[in-house]
Amino acid sequence: xxxxxxxxxxxxxxxxxxxxxxxxxxxxxxxxxxxxxxxxxxxxxxxxxxxxxxxxxxxxxxxxxxxxxxxxxxxxxxxxxxxxxxxxxxxxxxxxxxxxxxxxxxxxxxxxxxxxxxxxxxxxxxxxxxxxxxxxxxxxxxxxxxxxxxxxxxxxxxxxxxxxxxxxxxxxxxxxxxxxxxxxxxxxxxxxxxxxxxxxxxxxxxxxxxxxxxxxxxxxxxxxxxxxxxxxxxxxxxxxxxxxxxxxxxxxxxxxxxxxxxxxxxxxxxxxxxxxxxxxxxxxxxxxxxxxxxxxxxxxxxxxxxxxxxxxxxxxxxxxxxxxxxxxxxxxxxxxxxxxxxxxxxxxxxxxxxxxxxxxxxxxxxxxxxxxxxxxxxxxxxxxxxxxxxxxxxxxxxxxxxxxxxxxxxxxxxxxxxxxxxxxxxxxxxxxxxxxxxxxxxxxx
Numbered sequence: 001x002x003x004x005x006x007x008x009x010x011x012x013x014x015x016x017x018x019x020x021x022x023x024x025x026x027x028x029x030x031x032x033x034x035x036x037x038x039x040x041x042x043x044x045x046x047x048x049x050x051x052x053x054x055x056x057x058x059x060x061x062x063x064x065x066x067x068x069x070x071x072x073x074x075x076x077x078x079x080x081x082x083x084x085x086x087x088x089x090x091x092x093x094x095x096x097x098x099x100x101x102x103x104x105x106x107x108x109x110x111x112x113x114x115x116x117x118x119x120x121x122x123x124x125x126x127x128x129x130x131x132x133x134x135x136x137x138x139x140x141x142x143x144x145x146x147x148x149x150x151x152x153x154x155x156x157x158x159x160x161x162x163x164x165x166x167x168x169x170x171x172x173x174x175x176x177x178x179x180x181x182x183x184x185x186x187x188x189x190x191x192x193x194x195x196x197x198x199x200x201x202x203x204x205x206x207x208x209x210x211x212x213x214x215x216x217x218x219x220x221x222x223x224x225x226x227x228x229x230x231x232x233x234x235x236x237x238x239x240x241x242x243x244x245x246x247x248x249x250x251x252x253x254x255x256x257x258x259x260x261x262x263x264x265x266x267x268x269x270x271x272x273x274x275x276x277x278x279x280x281x282x283x284x285x286x287x288x289x290x291x292x293x294x295x296x297x298x299x300x301x302x303x304x305x306x307x308x309x310x311x312x313x314x315x316x317x318x319x320x321x322x323x324x325x326x327x328x329x330x331x332x333x334x335x336x337x338x339x340x341x342x343x344x345x346x347x348x349x350x351x352x353x354x355x356x357x358x359x360x361x362x363x364x365x366x367x368x369x370x371x372x373x374x375x376x377x378x379x380x381x382x383x384x385x386x387x388x389x390x391x392x393x394x395x396x397x398x399x400x401x402x403x404x405x406x407x408x409x410x411x412x413x414x415x416x417x418x419x420x421x422x423x424x425x426x427x428x429x430x431x432x433x434x435x436x437x438x439x440x441x442x443x444x445x
Contacts, residue, residue, distance in 0.1 A: 032065055033345035040070045040339060040346070041094040043084065045077045046270050049292055050153065053360040054098075057350040064349075068342060076269040078210035081106070081404060088112055095335040096343040098152065100212070101140030101326045102397040108143050109401035109442075114333040115146040120344040132369050136396035137326050149328025150347045151367030155287050156390025157216060157312065157322040158383070159184075160273070164306035165191055165201070165282040177310050179317045181221075181249050184283075188259035191282035203259030205281040206250070208418070209267040211404075211411035217285055218410060219323045219397055221246040224315040229398040229406065236435035238410065239428035247424045249315070251417050262418040277301070285312060285322070288387040290363035309383035311390055324394025326367045365391045405438035 044054055051074050058070050073094070075083045081103045087093030088110075099107065107113040123129040129147055130138050134154060141149035163173040169190045178184035188203030207213040222229070227242030237243065254260040260281075266274040276284035277297040288309070295302040314320040329347045331340050351357065354372040363381050365388065366372050378384060400406060413431040416422035 033342045043094040043097040044074050045080045046074045049361040061349050095339050104140045105399050105401045114331045152327040153364050154326030154367035155365040156324040156394035158309040158390045161283045184313045185257040189257040192259045199261045202281040204283040211407040214411040215407040216323045224319045236432040239432040288363040309386040321393045402438040409434040
C-alpha cells in the first residue's frame with residue numbers, strides 16, 4: 001500500500017531529478033538534510049494565495065522529513081518587516097523568513113541575514129543564479145559577490161479596469177486604454193458616478209491602506225518626472241521640483257478630476273483591491289489580479305470576464321512603467337550552521353514544483369526566468385501579456401537601509417495632501433527632513 005509519505009517522497013524526488021521545465025534540479029534528491037530532531041521558525045506575510053501555498057509546501061517538506069518541525073507564523077504584509085526588526089531587537093527573530101526585496105538593505109547593512117550557498121539551492125555558480133533572475137531582482141538579492149535572498153515571486157503593478165463599466169459610459173476597453181496620466185484622469189472622470197457629493201463609483205482609486213503601497217505607487221511617477229529618492233550623498237530629494245510634480249500627478253485624480261475619494265475604501269492588508277472587486281471603483285493599480293482572487297469576491301465578474309489589465313500610464317506614452325518588486329527567502333545570520341543548512345534544503349524544496357506554485361498563486365509572476373513561462377497554464381492566463389510586460393519593464397524601489405522610515409514619511413505626506421489638503425511643497429519638505437533624520441540616526445548607530 002502506498003502511503004501519502006511514500007507518494008510525496010517519489011514525486012518530489014522525481015521533480016528533483018528531472019528539474020521543472022529547464023529549472024535547476026531541485027528538491028529532495030539531496031537526501032535528508034539531517035537526521036537529528038530540529039525545530040525551525042519561519043515567518044511570512046498574509047496573502048490569500050501565497051501564504052497557504054507556502055504553508056502547504058512546508059507541510060509537505062516536514063512530512064518527508066518528520067524529524068524536522070517548522071513553527072509557521074504570518075503577519076500582515078505591511079507589518080512583517082517591522083515584526084522581524086522587533087524580533088531581532090528582542091532575540092526572538094525567526095530562523096528563516098520571507099522579505100520584500102526593498103527591505104534587503106535594511107538587513108544587509110545591519111548584517112542580520114546570512115549569505116546563501118547557491119549550489120545548495122541548485123545553481124552551479126553565482127552567475128547561473130544571476131542569469132536566472134531579472135536584473136532588478138538580483139540588485140536586491142546579491143550583495144558584495146554573494147547571494148543573500150532566494151527568490152519566490154517578482155512582479156510589476158499593472159492597471160486593472162472593469163470593462164463593463166467602461167462600456168457603460170461609452171468607452172472602448174481597447175481603444176481608450178489610458179496611456180498617460182492625463183488620459184487616466186479624463187477616463188476616470190467619465191467613469192465616476194456620484195449621488196450628490198457622495199461617490200457611488202470612483203473612477204480610479206489609489207491604495208491608501210499601507211505605507212509600502214504608497215511608496216510602490218509613487219515610485220514610478222517620481223522617476224518618470226526625472227526625480228530620484230536620494231542624491232549621491234544620501235540626502236532625500238523627494239521635495240525637489242520633480243517630487244512636487246510627481247505628487248501633483250498623484251493628487252490629480254481627486255483634486256483635478258474629482259474621480260476619487262481617498263477616505264472612502266474597503267481595502268484591507270490581505271485584499272487591498274477590494275473596492276475594485278466590489279465594483280466601487282472602475283480602475284485600480286495593483287499587482288496582478290486573476291481568477292483565483294476575483295471569483296471568491298465577485299463570481300459574476302469572473303464568470304463573465306469583464307476585467308482587463310494594462311501597463312500603467314506614464315508622464316508620456318514612452319515612459320509607461322510601474323514599480324516591480326519581489327520576495328526573498330532569507331536566513332537569520334544568528335541561526336546555527338545546522339539550521340542554516342536545513343533552511344537551504346527546505347527553500348530548495350519549496351520552489352521545486354513551479355507548476356504547482358503557478359496553479360496555486362497565479363497570476364503572481366515568479367522571480368525565476370526558467371521553468372514556468374512556457375507552461376500551458378501560464379500561457380492561458382487572462383492578461384498574461386500585460387503581467388509579464390509590467391514585470392519586465394518595471395523599475396525597482398530605492399535601495400536604502402531606511403526604507404521603512406522613507407515609506408512611512410511618504411505615506412504621512414500623501415495623507416496630509418489627500419486628506420487634509422496640505423501644501424505639496426511644504427509636506428514634501430517635512431517628509432524629506434524626516435528621512436534625513438533617520439539616515440543620520442543610522443550613521444550614528
